Amino acid sequence: MKKILKLALVLFLLGGCSKPWTHPEYSGATLDRMFKNDSVQCEVVAGEKYPLDKHKQNKEFIMCMTDKGWNYHPDGQGITFQTKPR
Numbered sequence: 001m002k003k004i005l006k007l008a009l010v011l012f013l014l015g016g017c018s019k020p021w022t023h024p025e026y027s028g029a030t031l032d033r034m035f036k037n038d039s040v041q042c043e044v045v046a047g048e049k050y051p052l053d054k055h056k057q058n059k060e061f062i063m064c065m066t067d068k069g070w071n072y073h074p075d076g077q078g079i080t081f082q083t084k085p086r
Contacts, residue, residue, distance in 0.1 A: 022071045
């Protein structure tokens with residue numbers, strides 16, 4: 001029982017460390033660098049398009065990042081666990 005609780009705690013903590021944005025073509029340091037570049041560009045686009053509306057800026061930012069190939073997984077939704085069939 002203790003092993004199960006420890007495993008559950010580890011999975012919970014690792015899930016909290018996951019990044020909400022993923023890209024199928026990048027990993028590691030390249031992922032971080034490209035995210036920084038693309039997110040700054042999308043922030044500028046969204047800010048110029050909707051300078052006074054943060055809600056619309058957020059939607060525009062997500063659309064811009066998606067157009068650049070990024071996948072958004074809020075609250076760890078990108079994490080999936082698959083089990084082997086019995």
